[in-house]
Amino acid sequence: MTTTRFLPRRLARLSLAAVAAFGLNACSGETALLDVDAPQVLLPDDITGAAGASALRNGVRSRVFGISSGGENLWLLGGLLADEWRGGDTFVQRQTIDQRVTLEDNSFLFSPYRGSVRVREEAFDAIARIREVNAATASTVTSPIGELFTHSAYALVLLAEHFCSPMPISGYGPGGIEPAAPISRDSVLRLALAYTDSALANRVGPDSAAVRQYASVIRGRILVNLGQFAQAAAAVAGVPTTFTNRTAHSINVGDNQIWALGVSARRYVLGDGEGTNGINFVAANDPRVRFSAAGASFDGSITNGRYPTNYDRFSGVNVASGVEARLIEAEAALNAGDAPGMYTILNTLRATTALYACPSHITGCTVTALPALVDPGTAAGRQDDLMRERAFWMFGTGHRLGDLRRLVRQYGRTATSVYPTGAYVRQAGAQYGTAFVLPIPIEERNNPLYASAVCTNLNP
Amino acid sequence: SSFGKDFGALTLPKVSLSYVISDESFFPRSSLLSSLRLRASTGESAVQPGPTDALLTYGTATWNDGAADLPGVVFTSLGNSALTPERGRETEAGFEIGLLKSMVNLEFTYYEKLSTNGLLSRTLPPSVGGPATQLGNLASVSNRGFEYLLNLKLIDGVNFGADFIMNGSRNVNRLQSLGDVAPIIGTTTRQVPGFPVNGYWARPITGYSDANNDGILVASEVTVGPNFEYVGVQLPVHEMTFQGGFEFWRRRIRVSALVDRKTGHHILNGTDRIRCESRLNCRGVADRNAPLWEQARAVAVRLDPSRTQFGFMEAADFTRLREVSINAQLPQSWARAMKGRDVSVTLAARNLKLWTIYSGIDPESNYLSGTGFQSDFQTQPPPAYYTIRFNYGF
Numbered sequence: 041m042t043t044t045r046f047l048p049r050r051l052a053r054l055s056l057a058a059v060a061a062f063g064l065n066a067c068s069g070e071t072a073l074l075d076v077d078a079p080q081v082l083l084p085d086d087i088t089g090a091a092g093a094s095a096l097r098n099g100v101r102s103r104v105f106g107i108s109s110g111g112e113n114l115w116l117l118g119g120l121l122a123d124e125w126r127g128g129d130t131f132v133q134r135q136t137i138d139q140r141v142t143l144e145d146n147s148f149l150f151s152p153y154r155g156s157v158r159v160r161e162e163a164f165d166a167i168a169r170i171r172e173v174n175a176a177t178a179s180t181v182t183s184p185i186g187e188l189f190t191h192s193a194y195a196l197v198l199l200a201e202h203f204c205s206p207m208p209i210s211g212y213g214p215g216g217i218e219p220a221a222p223i224s225r226d227s228v229l230r231l232a233l234a235y236t237d238s239a240l241a242n243r244v245g246p247d248s249a250a251v252r253q254y255a256s257v258i259r260g261r262i263l264v265n266l267g268q269f270a271q272a273a274a275a276v277a278g279v280p281t282t283f284t285n286r287t288a289h290s291i292n293v294g295d296n297q298i299w300a301l302g303v304s305a306r307r308y309v310l311g312d313g314e315g316t317n318g319i320n321f322v323a324a325n326d327p328r329v330r331f332s333a334a335g336a337s338f339d340g341s342i343t344n345g346r347y348p349t350n351y352d353r354f355s356g357v358n359v360a361s362g363v364e365a366r367l368i369e370a371e372a373a374l375n376a377g378d379a380p381g382m383y384t385i386l387n388t389l390r391a392t393t394a395l396y397a398c399p400s401h402i403t404g405c406t407v408t409a410l411p412a413l414v415d416p417g418t419a420a421g422r423q424d425d426l427m428r429e430r431a432f433w434m435f436g437t438g439h440r441l442g443d444l445r446r447l448v449r450q451y452g453r454t455a456t457s458v459y460p461t462g463a464y465v466r467q468a469g470a471q472y473g474t475a476f477v478l479p480i481p482i483e484e485r486n487n488p489l490y491a492s493a494v495c496t497n498l499n500p
Numbered sequence: 501s502s503f504g505k506d507f508g509a510l511t512l513p514k515v516s517l518s519y520v521i522s523d524e525s526f527f528p529r530s531s532l533l534s535s536l537r538l539r540a541s542t543g544e545s546a547v548q549p550g551p552t553d554a555l556l557t558y559g560t561a562t563w564n565d566g567a568a569d570l571p572g573v574v575f576t577s578l579g580n581s582a583l584t585p586e587r588g589r590e591t592e593a594g595f596e597i598g599l600l601k602s603m604v605n606l607e608f609t610y611y612e613k614l615s616t617n618g619l620l621s622r623t624l625p626p627s628v629g630g631p632a633t634q635l636g637n638l639a640s641v642s643n644r645g646f647e648y649l650l651n652l653k654l655i656d657g658v659n660f661g662a663d664f665i666m667n668g669s670r671n672v673n674r675l676q677s678l679g680d681v682a683p684i685i686g687t688t689t690r691q692v693p694g695f696p697v698n699g700y701w702a703r704p705i706t707g708y709s710d711a712n713n714d715g716i717l718v719a720s721e722v723t724v725g726p727n728f729e730y731v732g733v734q735l736p737v738h739e740m741t742f743q744g745g746f747e748f749w750r751r752r753i754r755v756s757a758l759v760d761r762k763t764g765h766h767i768l769n770g771t772d773r774i775r776c777e778s779r780l781n782c783r784g785v786a787d788r789n790a791p792l793w794e795q796a797r798a799v800a801v802r803l804d805p806s807r808t809q810f811g812f813m814e815a816a817d818f819t820r821l822r823e824v825s826i827n828a829q830l831p832q833s834w835a836r837a838m839k840g841r842d843v844s845v846t847l848a849a850r851n852l853k854l855w856t857i858y859s860g861i862d863p864e865s866n867y868l869s870g871t872g873f874q875s876d877f878q879t880q881p882p883p884a885y886y887t888i889r890f891n892y893g894f
Binding site: 078081082083084086087092095096097098099100101102103105130131132135136141143145147150151153154156157158159160161162165207208209210211212216217218219220286288289290292293339356467470473481482483484485486487488490491 | 551552555556557558559560561562563564565566569570571572573574575578580622623624625626627628629630632634681682684685686687774777778779780802803805806807
């Protein structure tokens with residue numbers, strides 16, 4: 041048998057009153073009790089004025105940093121699929137990319153794709169804020185806008201060079217996400233090209249020249265991908281060879297990931313004739329890709345691996361450069377039938393030792409000028425020389441996979457003569473697969489406009 | 501506010517009824533039946549999202565210009581201005597019955613719960629270029645099942661006692677709807693209406709055969725289905741505990757044991773998966789005498805173009821001797837000497853023995869501790885351990 045105890049009547053009345061008071065308070069809409077300061081939460085209204093616009097711009101720059109040498113993104117993964125790197129650890133996500141059997145459910149694909157598109161999305165947010173500030177202050181300085189447009193173009197060209205086509209470029213707005221249907225690689229490139237047009241039209245300000253040069257190099261890169269070589273050369277004509285747009289590292293922003301995952305952690309091993317067709321980055325002993333003494337990879341599967349040493353923990357890396365501009369001009373010369381012109385450009389670069397000077401962190405380093413290239417006299421030989429020069433000058437900076445694709449798409453090579461192929465030495469009995477590009481991440485199937493048009497064209 | 505800007509007030513009614521029908525004069529008296537309580541209840545509850553989930557927010561970032569670190573701001577959360585509470589309506593009915601002067605007590609409850617406007621993080625397509633997920637009121641989830649408790653006082657004497665308790669539950673979970681959102685697809689789990697939340701999905705191994713009788717499976721001897729299929733649920737469907745105890749020496753010494761059993765669920769054996777797929781040191785790869793099923797799953801994950809993890813999504817039924825303990829009530833004189841009411845000492849040993857069909861080290865190894873979902877990935881299993889506890893009442 042249970043007994044029940046009741047509150048004393050007075051206490052019960054008091055309790056009911058307290059409940060009623062709180063209840064009425066809530067019903068009346070009074071929210072003063074609920075107002076709480078949350079300084080760690082940044083709302084759109086907290087980011088105002090010139091300071092807010094500047095902060096958003098720096099945020100975009102940090103995103104570009106993240107998709108370049110600041111993160112394990114397309115610079116590294118693209119090089120892993122190509123011949124710049126071999127996998128040296130136990131992560132199956134890296135191994136399948138290295139082996140060219142990667143699938144859409146590879147969890148390493150999500151961040152690079154998202155990271156590239158978010159550069160564009162956040163750049164547009166920053167552009168809008170800068171324009172608001174300019175309108176409010178009657179400022180005519182537009183070079184930050186030009187820089188942001190160029191960042192957007194750069195992010196899209198990375199996507200176009202690395203992922204399966206067609207690919208979606210969606211976005212988000214005040215009403216929520218805005219899914220988009222997939223578009224072709226060339227459409228992505230033309231969108232990026234339009235961004236460079238906007239960049240070049242918005243560069244009034246103290247860093248006008250830097251914006252022009254940056255936008256010009258990216259524009260040239262896009263045009264090369266579109267096979268418009270003469271236009272590409274014209275785009276970069278005014279870019280000095282000494283121009284660089286570089287990432288920068290520090291304790292706060294993070295380590296150089298080429299260093300971190302390469303010579304430091306040894307998860308990425310320098311390629312050396314990978315899969316028969318790969319470039320001999322080690323055997324060439326080229327000052328543009330200096331490397332360490334031989335050592336075991338992270339998992340010990342590669343006992344005599346070499347690791348690039350031109351970058352240390354806080355070294356910056358070129359996102360775009362005047363060297364790239366010269367290489368674009370060289371390729372234009374090749375496609376115009378001007379082989380001597382191409383070799384003049386290439387050999388001028390090779391003779392300029394300042395472009396591959398010893399980094400201060402490598403003790404006992406000496407520099408000898410690279411010998412001049414000699415025209416082999418054949419189209420294939422000249423193409424090989426050009427692509428080899430591009431591979432060394434722009435090692436590890438997200439260009440190599442795009443170049444392999446162009447060798448097939450624009451220069452008529454067979455994929456099996458360009459990509460690593462044959463026995464995959466890290467696994468007994470295994471062979472390289474047939475992936476020529478990175479697949480669209482499986483998470484994109486949550487886009488209703490993509491789910492019905494999943495990218496299966498994995499050709500270059 | 502936790503909620504979107506359009507949110508107002510919330511009403512959560514509840515009503516319950518309990519009826520000790522055995523106390524009624526019309527209820528037939530029986531030496532067998534000591535008591536019978538009937539009960540039922542229905543009501544609604546709500547779950548609120550996190551305090552900033554509804555908000556579109558930014559976060560800080562740092563960028564270096566080559567000379568100095570500079571502050572920046574980046575977009576971090578889309579928020580959701582339409583966020584409302586997740587609501588659940590649950591109805592349950594059951595009874596409590598005492599038999600043989602309450603020497604036997606049985607409780608039983610059947611319940612059905614339907615959660616609507618379920619708060620679920622929707623995976624955003626990477627092409628959106630925003631955050632990876634967005635919280636929304638997406639899901640309608642049902643949970644139905646029953647709970648039971650059997651309590652037996654086998655012996656209730658002055659000097660000796662024995663009791664046995666068995667309790668358990670069975671729960672079936674289903675994602676009823678995601679509204680107008682497509683199934684949420686992850687690499688090994690999916691949210692698909694009509695299936696349990698966070699179910700495992702994979703391309704199945706449809707067959708394997710040692711065609712040349714050499715005892716070693718190769719890629720051509722293993723077949724994998726073309727489409728992803730549902731494999732199993734992550735949370736146990738049926739859970740039971742069995743506890744028995746004996747008391748002796750004027751019931752001052754109690755020896756008891758507790759056994760746990762959980763069935764109906766799957767675990768992704770991530771430890772063996774990576775050993776087979778990457779490190780090449782799992783039995784299915786390294787031992788030519790490994791059973792064909794182990795070889796087949798290793799071949800499928802290593803060499804089949806699908807790289808399917810199907811073979812590692814294993815049934816995880818287990819029974820564990822969870823605890824054996826001895827509790828001794830010390831003499832009252834000792835307690836009084838310590839100015840206390842009573843004093844006892846308990847010696848206990850936990851996680852002593854496991855019986856399971858799971859091929860991994862332990863079905864309770866959990867890499868994702870705190871999420872509610874088990875994931876065996878190079879994680880230490882719960883250890884056996886021994887305790888001595890001194891209990892002082894005052």
